[in-house]
Amino acid sequence: MPTTVSDKIKRKGNARHERVRIARPAHPGQFIRMEVIEPLGLSVTDAAKILGVTRPALSALLNGHAALSSEMAIRVEKAFGPKMDTLLRMQIAYETAEAREMEDEIKVKRYVAKERPAPTPPSQ
Secondary structure (H helix, E strand, C coil): CCCEEEEEEEECCEEEEEEEEEECCCCHHHHHHHHHHCCCCCCHHHHHHHHCCCHHHHHHHHCCCCCCCHHHHHHHHHHHCCCHHHHHHHHHHHHHHHHHHCHHHCCCCCCCCCCCCCCCCCCC
């Protein structure tokens, strides 16, 4: 999986689009593993017990195979401290980057509304 994401930007005064590479945001599971679980010396099994979730559910999150739910974010906040809002913003950033990588595969044309004729006044 690539570590960068393409994003389109418009140059000032120039309608030409240019691809810019920016670093891909980390999956929140990776952050939780590296910044919370590992520094505390916890196993995935122990962390799952502390959080009140199954080991497979936590493992899927930590390995980036599952998205962070708001419920899991609350559990992490209550047990270990990182704020739910921060973790969920990380999830949104990760999903946005994934969607941008697939942007060229999504075939949708811009909708332009047709002008409607002005309504005729009611006759009296």
